[in-house]
Amino acid sequence: MATRKSTTLNLGTGTFVLLGFAALFFLTTQTTSRGINFFANPPHYELTAKFDNIGDLKVGAPVSMSGVEMGRVTKIGFNSKEYKAVVTLRIDARYSQIPTDSDAAIYTQGLLGGKYIGLTAGGAETYLKDKDQIDFTQSAFVLENLIGQVLANFVKSSGTSDKSNKSDAPAAETPKATEKRK
Amino acid sequence: MKLARELWDSLFESLVGLGSVTRFLLRLIAASPRALLRLDLVAQQVYNCGALSLVIIMLSGLFVGMVLGLQGFQLLQRFGSEEALGTAATIGLVKELGPVVTALLFAGRAGTALASELGLMRATDQISAMEMMAVDPIRRVVVPRFLGGVIAMPLLAAIFSVIGIYGAQLVGVQIMGVDSGSFWSQMRAAVGLSDIYEGIVKSCIFGITCSLIAVYEGYYAMPTAEGVGRATTRTVVTSAVVILFLDYLITAAFL
Numbered sequence: 001m002a003t004r005k006s007t008t009l010n011l012g013t014g015t016f017v018l019l020g021f022a023a024l025f026f027l028t029t030q031t032t033s034r035g036i037n038f039f040a041n042p043p044h045y046e047l048t049a050k051f052d053n054i055g056d057l058k059v060g061a062p063v064s065m066s067g068v069e070m071g072r073v074t075k076i077g078f079n080s081k082e083y084k085a086v087v088t089l090r091i092d093a094r095y096s097q098i099p100t101d102s103d104a105a106i107y108t109q110g111l112l113g114g115k116y117i118g119l120t121a122g123g124a125e126t127y128l129k130d131k132d133q134i135d136f137t138q139s140a141f142v143l144e145n146l147i148g149q150v151l152a153n154f155v156k157s158s159g160t161s162d163k164s165n166k167s168d169a170p171a172a173e174t175p176k177a178t179e180k181r182k
Numbered sequence: 183m184k185l186a187r188e189l190w191d192s193l194f195e196s197l198v199g200l201g202s203v204t205r206f207l208l209r210l211i212a213a214s215p216r217a218l219l220r221l222d223l224v225a226q227q228v229y230n231c232g233a234l235s236l237v238i239i240m241l242s243g244l245f246v247g248m249v250l251g252l253q254g255f256q257l258l259q260r261f262g263s264e265e266a267l268g269t270a271a272t273i274g275l276v277k278e279l280g281p282v283v284t285a286l287l288f289a290g291r292a293g294t295a296l297a298s299e300l301g302l303m304r305a306t307d308q309i310s311a312m313e314m315m316a317v318d319p320i321r322r323v324v325v326p327r328f329l330g331g332v333i334a335m336p337l338l339a340a341i342f343s344v345i346g347i348y349g350a351q352l353v354g355v356q357i358m359g360v361d362s363g364s365f366w367s368q369m370r371a372a373v374g375l376s377d378i379y380e381g382i383v384k385s386c387i388f389g390i391t392c393s394l395i396a397v398y399e400g401y402y403a404m405p406t407a408e409g410v411g412r413a414t415t416r417t418v419v420t421s422a423v424v425i426l427f428l429d430y431l432i433t434a435a436f437l
Contacts, residue, residue, distance in 0.1 A: 009225075009226060009229050010225075012229050012233040012234075013225050013226075013228050013229040013232070013233055015233065016228065016229070016232045016233035016236060016334070016337065017228065017232075017337065019337070019341055020232070020334075020336070020337020020338065020340055020341055021337065021340075023337070023340035023341040023343065023344040024337070024340040024382070026344050027276060027340055027343060027344060027378050027381070028375065028378050030370075031272050031276070031347065031369055031370065031373050031378070032370060032374055032375050032377075032378060058371070060370070060371040060372075061371060062367065062371070069367075109265070114368070114371065114372075
């Protein structure tokens with residue numbers, strides 16, 4: 001009788017402790033970006049890209065081409081000579097055929113979503129290899145800058161008045177570009 | 183004048199209480215290494231505090247997670263970012279709701295059991311009998327219960343969080359139609375190990391607090407039926423207030 005009771009006791013305790021540690025394990029590995037990936041860390045290679053402004057791009061942000069996720073941002077550094085952000089991208093080895101003249105741009109997911117990097121394929125015959133750099137980059141779209149430009153445009157166009165073609169100009173055009181056109 | 187006197191008395195009493203709890207904690211810590219030699223006693227208490235609380239923890243976790251899924255979805259939908267539901271639910275559960283709700287349930291389920299058990303031992307002179315037989319009741323009875331609670335609580339909180347995340351996923355993805363891929367990938371991108379760490383630290387501290395209050399109230403209960411009842415009530419009330427207070431402190435410390 002005593003042994004049977006202690007068996008249920010051990011079984012209960014064991015199950016509970018196992019469940020508890022399984023839960024901790026799940027939390028640390030499956031809900032975080034830095035956790036261990038059990039489905040064997042897939043083979044990958046790294047690329048870098050320099051941006052003038054990365055907005056609020058974060059480590060772990062997805063890198064995609066044509067909407068297909070190809071990898072993640074693994075490191076964000078700063079080049080103090082050129083004053084540019086250096087972003088390291090880890091690309092899945094399955095996608096090894098990215099042309100060398102492809103360009104990288106920072107986009108926003110949804111209206112208020114996080115930033116991600118979108119790659120657009122170029123036409124070169126050679127492909128990017130490990131540790132290569134993507135030369136063509138486009139900075140993050142910063143809403144405040146855009147609003148500033150629109151306002152500047154607006155002030156300018158209302159100042160010079162009755163030039164009907166002004167209103168047709170794209171809203172995002174910079175003041176400089178508008179001046180050149182004149 | 184009389185009021186001031188009473189105020190002073192109650193202040194004095196609570197100071198004495200605080201000191202006596204602290205000394206009791208130090209005694210428990212001092213006795214812990216030797217109590218660990220009797221691991222079977224500790225294991226039994228892990229079973230009592232932990233395994234027997236599993237059902238209530240899992241059920242509550244599921245429903246808390248499901249409610250988070252619903253409310254979070256409603257709120258995030260207004261901003262057109264339902265995909266952030268995974269992040270919101272996970273951070274909420276792991277950092278706040280998991281440790282706090284688990285600790286409150288733990289105080290209600292396991293803390294009261296500990297307090298009334300020890301109180302009844304006191305009331306029926308079992309503790310005095312042990313002292314008479316030269317068995318240290320602290321080492322034989324109190325410390326295993328304390329350690330059992332301390333070990334069980336973080337595990338319970340982790341189980342609560344995981345079940346809660348599952349509940350949020352159930353409502354968000356299966357019912358409300360949030361994309362499953364972005365639910366998980368946004369969560370993984372936004373939740374850091376430090377968030378998990380904060381949850382673990384919280385649940386460990388809450389475990390120590392709850393177990394300490396329960397065994398203290400039980401051990402020093404008045405040896406009457408009324409005293410045991412009062413000890414049980416005080417366990418829940420004190421635990422709840424102290425947990426919420428500590429929760430604020432720890433959250434502020436982690437910011």
